[in-house]
Amino acid sequence: MDESARDRPVFRTVTDRLGQPDSRRLIPTPALVCDLDVLTDNIARMAALTASSRIAIRPHVKSHKSAFVARRQLDAGAVGLSCAKLAEAEMIVRRLIADGYERRISVLLTSPLVGAVAAERVLALSGFCDPIVVVDNLEGVDELASAFGGAENGLGVLCDVDVGFARTGVVGPSQALQVVERIEQDPHLHFGGVQGYGGHLQHIRGREERRSSTMESTRRLEEVVNALESRGHNVPLRTGGGTGTSALDVEIGLLNELQPGSYVFMDREYRDALGGDPEGWFGQSLTVATTVISANQDGFVTVDAGLKAMATDAGSPLVVGHEATASYHFFGDEHGLVTNGPDGPFRRGDRLDLVPPHCDPTVDRYDFMWLVRDDVVMGVADVVARGCSQ
Numbered sequence: 001m002d003e004s005a006r007d008r009p010v011f012r013t014v015t016d017r018l019g020q021p022d023s024r025r026l027i028p029t030p031a032l033v034c035d036l037d038v039l040t041d042n043i044a045r046m047a048a049l050t051a052s053s054r055i056a057i058r059p060h061v062k063s064h065k066s067a068f069v070a071r072r073q074l075d076a077g078a079v080g081l082s083c084a085k086l087a088e089a090e091m092i093v094r095r096l097i098a099d100g101y102e103r104r105i106s107v108l109l110t111s112p113l114v115g116a117v118a119a120e121r122v123l124a125l126s127g128f129c130d131p132i133v134v135v136d137n138l139e140g141v142d143e144l145a146s147a148f149g150g151a152e153n154g155l156g157v158l159c160d161v162d163v164g165f166a167r168t169g170v171v172g173p174s175q176a177l178q179v180v181e182r183i184e185q186d187p188h189l190h191f192g193g194v195q196g197y198g199g200h201l202q203h204i205r206g207r208e209e210r211r212s213s214t215m216e217s218t219r220r221l222e223e224v225v226n227a228l229e230s231r232g233h234n235v236p237l238r239t240g241g242g243t244g245t246s247a248l249d250v251e252i253g254l255l256n257e258l259q260p261g262s263y264v265f266m267d268r269e270y271r272d273a274l275g276g277d278p279e280g281w282f283g284q285s286l287t288v289a290t291t292v293i294s295a296n297q298d299g300f301v302t303v304d305a306g307l308k309a310m311a312t313d314a315g316s317p318l319v320v321g322h323e324a325t326a327s328y329h330f331f332g333d334e335h336g337l338v339t340n341g342p343d344g345p346f347r348r349g350d351r352l353d354l355v356p357p358h359c360d361p362t363v364d365r366y367d368f369m370w371l372v373r374d375d376v377v378m379g380v381a382d383v384v385a386r387g388c389s390q
């Protein structure tokens with residue numbers, strides 16, 4: 001966040017009272033709020049899940065876009081970070097270094113890059129961290145090879161494999177072989193392994209169905225790995241997976257590195273899909289705080305969090321503490337409608353906490369998130385890579 005944002009009154013009303021009892025009530029709403037203890041527990045749980053199976057964890061920054069959370073993940077044993085976009089990596093790594101992180105960070109860019117300018121940006125990034133990129137196309141390999149032609153250090157390159165999601169990735173072993181052979185022809189590019197991310201698997205409801213679909217996707221990745229190895233290509237890294245398949249990926253065992261993101265926060269969509277399954281054993285650390293601003297109608301009140309306060313792609317948020325009795329409905333850009341439950345009407349000035357429907361794009365709407373422990377604001381974390389989708 002830039003200095004002028006820190007000078008905003010909305011920021012100062014609370015930062016002047018950090019650590020004081022009941023300071024949470026001072027947070028101007030709508031606001032992004034993260035429970036520190038639940039966050040810490042989530043990071044520790046995922047670290048333990050992977051460590052017990054000797055699988056590396058490279059958490060995805062796209063969910064939190066915060067150097068504060070990334071630092072905690074690295075300190076909990078992550079081998080590096082995953083970033084969706086170059087700008088996300090540029091901002092997070094710069095901020096970690098500015099905040100005193102001294103180890104060189106390994107950063108996997110999980111989306112294929114296009115063009116000479118992007119390849120030059122990877123070269124620049126390699127000046128202050130160790131980037132690894134994914135490719136699914138021969139021209140993509142050539143663009144990276146040109147950028148790194150005169151470079152002192154080489155670049156780690158993975159072959160991105162479509163495991164059934166069809167968003168990116170080579171389709172089948174023969175495309176993979178072509179891409180990997182092209183990588184290996186270049187003296188500055190080092191083939192490091194494969195990425196197989198099954199985005200279509202993550203929110204499948206019911207563990208058995210999620211397991212069988214995950215096994216099917218893993219089989220596709222295995223087929224590519226076997227084809228590459230049988231042609232003499234070593235495939236050391238097999239990275240992929242998300243929160244929804246995390247414990248399944250560990251059980252299945254082909255991936256040796258997981259890149260989950262949402263587990264740090266969870267959201268309503270994931271809670272609905274995972275229920276009490278092992279992949280759902282993460283707490284709800286992220287909420288959007290809102291205030292009742294008008295209570296003159298029978299049956300409902302109006303709160304100050306609307307379309308601008310939350311991503312709307314995954315339905316409505318839940319009202320914490322009133323999940324079964326009150327419901328939230330979007331009521332315009334700046335407003336939401338919350339029904340009054342049988343436990344009495346909400347009143348003007350009441351503060352409510354909402355579980356966002358989808359955490360990643362919700363976080364991207366805020367410059368910072370308040371870090372709380374019970375009713376006390378302990379600190380603030382910048383969403384430093386907010387808007388960095390380039």
Ligand SMILES: Cc1ncc(COP(=O)(O)O)c(C=O)c1O
Nearest residue numbers: 060110197242243259260261262
């Ligand atoms: C390539 C890739 N890896 C990992 C993740 C993390 O998934 P999740 O947030 O479901 O844990 C995502 C999320 O979209 C992704 O696109």
